[in-house]
Amino acid sequence: MTNHFIDMVNADVVMIMGSNTAENHPIATKWITRTKERGALILNVDPRFTRTSTFADVYCKIRSGTDIAFVNGMINYALQNDFIHREYVVKYTNAPCIIREDFTYTNGLFSGYDPAKRAYDKTTWAYELDGDGLPRRDETLQDPRCVYQLMKTFFARYDPDTVCRITGSPKDDYEKICRHYTSTWAPDRVATWLYAMGTTQHTHGTQNIRAYSVLQTLLGNVGLAGGGINALRGESNVQGSTDMGLLFHILTGYLGSPTVPDQKLADYLERLVPKTRDPNSANWWGNYPKYITSLTKAWWGEHGTPENGFGFDYLPKAAGNCSHISLFEAMYEGKIKGLFLFGQNPAVGGPNSNKERAALDKLEWMVAADLFETDTSVFWKRPGVNPADIKTEVFLLPACSSVEKEGSVSSSGRWVQWRYGAVKPIGDSRSDLWILDALAKSLKEAYAAGGTFPDPIVKLNWDYGSGREIDAHKEPDVHLVAREVNGYFLADKVVNEKSFKKGDQVPSFAFLQDDGSTACGCWIYCGSYTGPDKKDNKMARRDRTDAPNKIGLFPNWAWCWPVNRRIIYNRASCDPRGRPWDPKRWVIRWNAETKKWEGDVPDGPWPPEEKHPFIMRPDGYAALFASALADGPFPEHYEPLESPLRNVMSGQQVNPAIKLWHVDKPDMNPIGDVSQFPIVGTTYRVSEHWQAGAMTRNVPWLCELMPDVFVEIGPALAKIRGIKSGDRVIVKSARGQMEAYALVTSRFQRFHCGEHVVHQIGIVWHFGYAGLATGDSANLLTSHIGDANTMIPEYKAFLCNVERKVVPA
Amino acid sequence: MSNLSRREFMTLSGATTGGALLASLALTTESAASPRLALKTDGTTETSTICPYCGVGCGLIVSVRDGKVVNIEGDPDHPVNEGSLCSKGMALFQIAVNDRRLQKVRYRAPGSDQWQEKPWEWALPEIANRVKATRDATFKARDGDKTVNRTEGIAGLGGAALDNEECYLWSKLARALGIVYLEHQARI
Amino acid sequence: MKAMLIDTTRCVGCRGCQVACKQWNGLPAEETQFFGGAGYQNPRDLSSKTWTLLTYNEAQVGDHYDWVYGKLQCMHCQEPACAASCPTSAMEKLAEGPVVYHTSRCLGCRYCMLACPFQVIRFDWFSANPYVSKCTMCADRVLSGQEPSCVKSCPTDALVFGDREILVAEAHRRIEENPRKYVHHVFGEREVGGTCVLHLSTVPFELLGYRSDLPEKSLRRWTEPAMKPIPYIVAGLSLALGAVAWIVSRRDKRMVEKWVKQVKEMQ
């Protein structure tokens, strides 16, 4: 999230689209209802009337998979009525920048599209540069080639009628949403956007978020208190696990994973370090070399020498996409022999469960660490298989719960909070820290006698105070790990006129060096543990005093990355002279006398005029026109892979840049056709269960609240199919079928899309064959198809059919 | 199932009957200030923790007596949730105290239809050997004229429910092993 | 006198309160099954293991369609019918507000269950050592200055705990401030003599599973006229019957004397 949970209390308008906050982030409703009590407006856009909709002032329904049409219409509404925060847009975004002549958009495609590779050549998506290499800008926003004018013509196609024809939303609700939301263009009004998987789990998930960002930037809401783009993340430490680089394409701190062309550190830096000639652009990613070197030094210590790129050569170079879907496709083809699972349950959580479970059968060995016997760990005795046919060896390691171990977790609002072990781990269960430490020591011992390319393992810097032997009663020191993550000096050094001795903790990432003299596990966490003993652990702070601006920042509670900055891009909350747009809710402000910023930690110490606010962007401007994405600089509406309707906006039915798995690997990946599967299906969660259910379907109190899997069906469809609440129904898709209870509810109305009537049903996806409360998994229906940029599966919109289960008389 | 623990109420009712019968002739039904009742959290040690479920990061207080968890409720001092919790957070007690929790290492032999319980000392070397065998077998040092040093035969999933320090060690160890198929819940 | 204000319009249905009640009071979970009833509600009804229950009700509210929640639990009446009816005062109204249940005195006569106007008391029908059960407003917490476990768990202040007068005033303030949002009635303010659990709602209370046709006079007052005169009856009858016995005895004495005289005359 750019802001954080408490900050929602500062919003004048709260848009909840793509998230069911009341059910999946219930405590956030504390702050949302508090701002509502102050008179703020709550808007909720969702295919279904949910527990969130109950406290929304305006609820508007939307057909799953049409978010871009909906929001592009809102952008158009803002542009047509000039509801934009003009000074913000002119000074802080690339709206004035002139785009190259040869950039075009025709019939759903941008220039540079190669149908064979289903990818764009993005050279034409660039600024027109002036003499000294800076983008030409027309601050009057009149030039027909400037981003602003291109947007006006691009988004004009999304007039309210067309939008409502696509999304099936009632016109008056839609207009109310547009009017209320764009009212926050005024400098002293601000809106926050809350979204989650409802936005991301589409073949155009990233562009969904892009649409929100474009609108928020036009209205000048990014960087302000009560504003920003806020992804409400689902797990207690998915933010931390992503920060620590547990995804194939990134290392810790979002440094890019080396790819095959990055033979040497220099090649890697050449590819990744952004360059700018604009002195006013902080271009913070320019510090890339310091971070990658400090990382590899932290991992391989003195073995990281300038010759081997300070340890860069030990890193593996991946080829192509190794994301979740590709991983399981490779496993299905038998390429993957061994699988580690640390608290994940893909047999229920992954898309296309039939294929993914079949893929698991091909493994030689599986190591799973979890608190309970998860569905994935017993894939070999799942219904419909004969264990004798499955040769996989499975090691199910007992992990201890969060109250039995010490460590930190990062909340969705980037707050890194320390927690303590209240009791010892029960039975033989151990913390994952102990398991990984013991595993590393076992592997070092195994490779001590040699093996293929043993160096990265044998020379790995691994000493966390648990001694050489594996001792089931000796926990590694989590503080040692935390201090390594923060980073320490490897040699005496003077940096920014301050002298540090070897072994000192690095105070913040501004002090990291690219000459191998500093080690830092994760640069964005540098500053979280700035001293040798426990009192220097900023993550453990519990001081409730608020910052002087009294907007609920709580800067002394725990620690927030980066550098305890609670609201990201907060420089944009001030006008170019450093005065807050809205003095009532100022985040930071420039004190001319003391020549210092007050309030939240600013985005860099420079005086107001000196740097553009969006310091992480190479040009320092917010990207209304964004060339970095795979499927277009502007968000364009495309239908989901499986959709009941033709795409009204253009000839492109689906996102042209997505990787189709089905063309060359049709096995168990068929695409459903509307003739066989006329109903739109979506999956979602309920507040009583959590993700794939291992941590809730084994908890009696929660199984009592939500004992069985169910499908929510609108009254119209239920009447056609003769289904009553409580009946057992069968839901089929092109890939599988499942059985569930039916809940016929007026909260799930059908959609009138032009002359078409589209019925939609929703299935709760927590259930599986293991645990106290069991049931069929909704992901038996979903397919292996992912977003163009992130490859996140399209769970939220697919085609299916539902019938009442005929019980034999 | 007694509503208030029997021991407290036996002592209470015993006291009232003893004195009541003949000594005080006029009894009033409305009792004056009631005596403080014993709390199940009396005499427990409290530690703060963060909820393991969604990403809001609510604070909780775990009360422990004689090494056993007695009560888990919201942390009133935590600025985000101020002591309140949703249904999952309130059920954390049944994560700490739950007989369905795994308490032994389990091993499933190829083709077998049930688990065997094993000690850690047995499991770790076995796992290490398999990892080494698979890594050595599927390790790709070069791809054409490019050095790639990657292990294509091992994949890693998970981490969203782990602590930061645990995620860091797994990220470090996986990359040291050359694993490229490294993913977790953020992407599904 | 402490009380609890339940503003059902602020409730988001997260059911933290239902689990909080089980956690603090150590109540086991129930074996439940999906029933096509109102929305996500489970279990179906209060029971000896479930002392508070969130009801999901689908209702047309004004021009739009809405989902409204009710919270079933003991209403902790000011003059509880259960305490008035219990032969051994096992149900007792504490001065601080909660109506508590002394397990050691209960005969299992279930008169409290018949008397309860809100039908919330439950019984262990299949136990050889049965007790009744109901919410106790976490009396142990309240008496040590804390708020009940369910109130503490509520994220949106739909449940608020405090002095009854203050909460009644607060409830009326909320009604006056947004008259279109609330039914103009604080449920529990006057029902059966007033209760220490007050409800606000946007839909008529029957829709949330509450009974709204209850008398305002507390049920204890309905039995009082029959119980008050007992000592007078005892004294009155003792006097009257004694007098009758005395009159009858004098009449018998005269009859005996007459009879003895007749016998003497016949001799």
Add this chain to the structure above:
Amino acid sequence: MTGAWIKPQITRYNAVLYLLAALGFVLVVIRFAGGIGRVSNLNDGYPWGFWIGLDILAGIALAAGGFIVAGMVHLFGAHKYHALARPAILTAFLGYLLFIIGLAIDLGRPWMIWQVLFHWNHSSPMFEVSWCVTMYTTVLLLEFLPVVFERFRWRHLLGMWHNFVPWAIILMVTLFTLAMSGSNVWTLLVFTILLLWEVAMRTGLMRRDAQMPVLLVMAGIIFSTLHQSSLGSLLLIIPHKLHPLWFTPVVPVFFLLSAIMIGVGMVIFENIVSARVHKRKPDTHLLAGFARALPVLLGLYLLIKVGDIFRTGAAEYLFMFNSAAIGMWLELVVGVMIPLVLFMTTETRTSEKWLLRGSVFVVAGGIINRLNTVITAVVVEKWAPYHPSWMEIAISLGVLSGGILVMDFIVRNFPVFDDRPALAR
């Protein structure tokens, strides 16, 4: 009549009773092992049902004969009916024992019943009922002791009994008043009144009835009047649940009045039936006296009941076609109107056949009324209407059969019907 005891044998007549008693016993064991729910349809919506209706409300009313006859004979000086006293007392005594057994079966935790003595709640009719019943059963026991002394020829105990009983009664009634009122003034007042009458008797101011201490009979009347009425006030606390036809603030008065009617009806019925069973001639001449009182009582009850229904505006419910209206009509017609007509003429009042029929109607009507009050009249939203399970009925019948068998044994072995004139005439 001393010496050999007549052993109970199973004959053609009482075989059914033994069977019912045995079945009842088995079901009671199941009830206590598996909980009330195992044998009954009682649930959280309907906590009270058939047992409360029959064993408790109807049972107590049926046993009202005891205090009526004892009162008339030993207090109001109607010596003519002396022969009816002992059987009535025996019936009442056994009736109350059956009540206690029935209550124990219905109570969830009967082993805690003693708690009632130590935890006082004088705003609860149930508290008053439990004290009254405990004390009145003691009174009945004391009233029945002479029969026992006579059977075992413990004549010397009779003197002690005469001396001891009054003081016991004074203590019981005083304690009772204290428990019920919690006020010292009234307790002392009652104590002095009773003391006054006892002293009067001891000093000869009042002739002592050799047969029965007056205070004992007084206590019998006091306790009976109180709990026969307060069984009705049990229902005062559910104005919102009890059907308007039955709910009225004067329910206790109706319960007292109908208890007296039913008591008298039972005396007549019991006398005739036991006479036929034990091959004796029923005292129809005495019963005729009682039967003369019945029409007055029935007429009075009908007048007040119907008047009250119209007063509370519940009349319209009489003419709706539902279970409540049918129940009420049944109750009034069977229990009041028919016997009222039957007992109008002297022929019916003296003919054994009509006396029996009339008393059956009164008793049956009484039972219907009590069952109506607890089952038909109680309406609870959201719960399916309650109807008793066969096991509930079997248990009640089992208890009743057991009671009859015990009564039969006592009548055969104790001088209950020996109508020798009063000892100390």
